[in-house]
Amino acid sequence: MPPLPIEWGNAFARQARADLLAWEILLNADHSLPSCQHLHFLQMPCEKLVKAHLCHSGSDPDDIQTSHAYIRKTLPIVLHDECRRSMNHRKIRALEATFRKFCAEIEYLSPSNTGDGSRLDNCEYPWLTGEKIRIPAEHSFWADELLKEPNGRTIIKTIRSAIDDFINDI
Numbered sequence: 001m002p003p004l005p006i007e008w009g010n011a012f013a014r015q016a017r018a019d020l021l022a023w024e025i026l027l028n029a030d031h032s033l034p035s036c037q038h039l040h041f042l043q044m045p046c047e048k049l050v051k052a053h054l055c056h057s058g059s060d061p062d063d064i065q066t067s068h069a070y071i072r073k074t075l076p077i078v079l080h081d082e083c084r085r086s087m088n089h090r091k092i093r094a095l096e097a098t099f100r101k102f103c104a105e106i107e108y109l110s111p112s113n114t115g116d117g118s119r120l121d122n123c124e125y126p127w128l129t130g131e132k133i134r135i136p137a138e139h140s141f142w143a144d145e146l147l148k149e150p151n152g153r154t155i156i157k158t159i160r161s162a163i164d165d166f167i168n169d170i
Contacts, residue, residue: 013163019048037137
């Protein structure tokens with residue numbers, strides 16, 4: 001009997017926890033690393049958290065295995081649902097715009113998500129802007145700036161808490 005979607009959801013959540021730990025280690029270990037390196041390791045747990053949510057909601061795991069295009073649409077829902085467990089409605093409303101901006105920026109970090117083609121910046125591969133080659137290791141990413149805002153810690157705490165809740169639901 002093949003694994004159930006909820007079992008896949010748990011597996012995605014457990015890998016998301018490992019990816020988030022790698023992000024934390026990279027972020028705290030060496031401040032000379034380019035931001036693209038630690039942001040890549042933040043994009044990965046966000047993606048897996050979304051896939052855990054989709055599997056727990058009954059999505060077919062085969063349908064979501066290879067796509068990176070779920071973060072912008074689904075992660076704000078996951079973060080909102082997680083915040084409802086511990087925050088009042090007013091505080092959640094104050095966070096929602098930051099959550100949406102953060103989720104969009106995190107999705108753009110994957111090279112396969114260029115939106116309408118106007119965003120080529122990503123954490124992995126050089127890209128061309130006009131006639132100039134841009135290098136991720138030398139680029140400033142807006143997601144990094146969002147994490148420095150006052151709500152940045154809340155975003156990370158909420159991601160961590162959501163991952164743990166998916167793991168503990170099984």
